Amino acid sequence: FRVLRFIWRLTWLSTLGGAAYLAYHIYDSKHPPEQLPLDPTKKTLVVLGSGWGSISLLKKLDTEDYNVVVISPRNFFLFTPLLPSCTTGTIEHRSIMEPLRHIIRHKKRAVKYYEAEATKIDVDRRVVKINDFSDVKGNVSETEVPFDYLVVGVGAENATFGIPGVKENACFLKEIGDAQQIRKKVMDCIETATFKDQTEEEKDRLLHMVVVGGGPTGIEFAAELQDFFEEDLRKWVPDIADRFKVTLVEALPNVLPMFSKALIDYTEKTFKDENITVRTKTMVKKVTDKNIEVEATQPDGSKVKENINYGLLVWATGNAVRSVVRDLMGQIPAQKNSRRGLAVNDYLVVDGTDGIWALGDCSATKYAPTAQVASQQGNFLARLFNSMAKTQAVEEELRSLDARLQASTDDAEKTLLTAEINAKGRSLSKVKQLSPFQYSHQGSLAYIGADRAVADLNWFGGAISSATGGELTYLFWRSAYVSMVFSLRNRILVLTDWLKTKTFGRDVSRE
Ligand code: FAD
Ligand code: NAI
Structure with a gap:
């Protein structure tokens, strides 16, 4: 009892x-508590971008030590791993956005934010040229921001490899606006396919959803779309049940190249069971408004050209370097051999510069361009800046103690000052000792549809690794992501969306 x-x-x-x-x-x-005002005696740290890298830096940075200025066209942080779920309304887009204003308002010292794109980084003059490209513009929409230190975290843009027609006709999946556009277009294709007297051929075209790129973005989107069809569309728009089709086109021999062979096979089998057609060894060469021209490699190695009609085309073929980064690379001779982004050293300093760091997808490192890497780099840079500030403070104290020691004539005071100088010197060497950035890979996770996920995980710093796929892995996927979303508010919103979808299904309205 x-x-x-x-x-x-x-x-x-x-x-x-x-x-x-x-x-x-x-x-x-x-x-939020009262904040310290900007301090003209402190160094100005300009941070470009409000994505995984820059926000992780901002979260851990002690802003008391710097005047921080954030420049980004996006005034929120976006939790990209759940973006594919927004394309079908499984999750509402605002649930995975965290306003930047909330984040910076909770910092010790006020942080300035400018909603703008950095269009040029002038290395010699140490200024960033910024432009406000938003719909509403004031008298001033272009100016310069000087910096002492600069962190470049502008991410990457969508790779199109110069394939004709992609930019004009395909949807991408990188930003909130992309997910909204896809959601609207899927419903538009469906409603247009059911328009009175629509021809059979046109119905087939409109209901053919083609995804290009078998990396995790393409896989997760195709999976979400097929779920939407099976769980909701089939029921609410029965006319399309026999025609709606999802095809994934991938140039390589298999999808998800970063996963282990067993999980690749499991994903391809799951897609087959879900009726998602996977076309591997098929490269898109040209895109028009209604079809894609592909080159498929046959088992005997010969190549065959084919046209595939589509209603919706989603292009997910990875990353390309942004123009502002390309321009910066062009100003620095040490960057001339770098292709994938800014080459950085072990401390993420941009090679060939002083006081400029880069992190995340805009930097070229040996790691994959993932949120995991960008956020660890952000945390590292926060530690680096916090330690630099401490070092500078101790060095200043040392200089003043030394000046007092030189001026002193009293032996007792001299002994005390010498002891203090020695102690400060020891603490200085401790704060200076920051080891280089080291990435710790926790593993890869991807949703593959029908309440299944795949996970290649590393446990205990990589000592143990596991490869799992299925429904339990999906529960793990959900709990891992919900624990990672930015704030308690986001966590509650995401959980509510999942519950809402389970209870009432997804919304099939077009807007
Ligand atoms: P981003 O997060 O892209 O942020 C870049 C920031 O820079 C943005 O705020 C942007 O507005 C801003 N910006 C752009 N241009 C300028 C400019 N000229 N001046 C100033 N600011 C600018 N990775 C994982 O590890 N796990 C996942 O599950 C996962 N899922 C993903 C799902 C999708 C759909 C996508 C698209 C990506 C996913 N990724 C995932 C990859 C991950 O999102 C990126 O690697 C990560 O966002 C990179 O962080 P970043 O800070 O470098 O760039
Ligand atoms: P990706 O680079 O991983 O994959 C793109 C795929 O497109 C490649 O497999 C490539 O062979 C294929 N491709 C390129 N050109 C083609 C063409 N013309 N025709 C047909 N196929 C073509 O790109 P993705 O998926 O956008 O991911 C970008 C980064 O974000 C990666 O580092 C990825 O790991 C990360 N990410 C991680 C996720 C996760 O962990 N769940 C989810 C989404 C992205």
């Missing part, structure tokens, strides 16, 4: 503790 009473009390206590924790976080998120 006593044991039962103890368990009862423990349950109550943990519930109360949980409620208090929740209440504190909600109160704290709504009541």
Whole structure:
């Protein structure tokens, strides 16, 4: 009986503790404290971008030590791993956006934010030229921002490899606007296919959803789209049930090249069971408004050209370097051999520069361009800047102690000052000792549809690795991502969206 009473009390206590924790976080998120004003004696640190790299840096940076200026055309952080779920309304787009204003308002010292694109980084003059390309413009929409230190975290743009017609006709999947456009277009294709007197051939074209690129973006999108069809569209628009078709086109012999062979096979089999057609060894060469021209490699090695009609085309073939980064690389001779982005050293300093760092998808490192890498680099740079500020503070103290020592004539005071200088010197060498950036790969996860996911995971710093796929992995995928989304607010929104989708299904309205 006593044991039962103890368990009862423990349950109550943990519930109360949980409620208090929740209440504190909600109160704290709504009541940011007063901030220190900008300080002209501090160095100006300009951060470009509000993505995984830059926001991870900002989160951990002690802004008391710097005047921080953030420049990005996007005034929010986007949790990209759940972006494919927004294309079908499994998750609403605002649930995975965290306003930048919330983030910077919680920092110790005020952080300036300019909604603009950096269009040129002038290395010699140490200024960034910025342009406001948003719809609403004031008298000034172009100016320059000087910097002492600069962190470039502008990400990458969509690769099209110069294939004609891609930019004009395909949808991409990188930003919130892309997901919204896809969601609208899927429904538009469906409603147009069911238009009175629509021809049979046109119905087939309109209901053919083609995804180019068998990397994780293409796979996750194709999976979400087929789920949408099976769980909702089939029921609400029965006329399309026999025609709706998803095809994934990939140039390489298999999809998901970063996953282990067993998980690649499992994904391809799951797609087959879900009726998603996978066309491997098929390269898109040209795109028009209604079809793609592909070159398929046959088992005997010969190549065959083919036209595939589509209603919706989603292009997910990886990353390309942004123009502002290309321009910066062009100014620095040490970058002349770099192709994939800014070459950086072990401390993420842009090769050939002083006081300029780069992180995430815009940098060229030996790691894959993932959120995992960008966020670890952001955390590293925060530690680096915090340690640089401490070093500078100790060096200043040392200079002043040394000046006092030189001026002193009192032996006792000299002994005390010498001891203090030695102690400060020891602490200086400690803060200076920051080891280079080292990436710790936690593994790869991807949703493959029908409540299944694949996971190649590393445990205990890579000592143990596991490759799993299926429904349990999907539960792990969900819990991992919900624990990673930016804030408690986002977490609650994502969980509510999942519950809403399970209970009522997805919304099939076009807007
Ligand atoms: P981004 O997060 O892309 O941020 C770049 C920022 O720079 C943005 O705020 C942008 O607005 C801003 N910017 C752009 N141009 C300029 C300019 N000229 N001046 C100033 N600012 C500018 N990775 C994973 O590890 N796991 C996943 O599950 C995963 N899922 C993904 C799903 C999708 C659909 C996509 C597209 C990517 C996914 N990734 C995932 C990859 C991951 O999102 C990227 O590697 C990561 O976003 C890179 O971070 P970043 O900070 O370099 O760039
Ligand atoms: P990707 O670079 O991983 O894959 C693109 C695919 O497109 C390649 O397999 C390539 O062979 C194919 N391709 C290129 N040109 C083609 C053509 N003309 N015709 C047919 N196929 C063509 O790109 P993705 O998926 O956009 O991912 C970008 C980065 O983001 C990667 O580093 C990826 O790991 C990361 N990411 C990770 C996710 C996860 O971990 N779940 C989810 C989404 C992205």
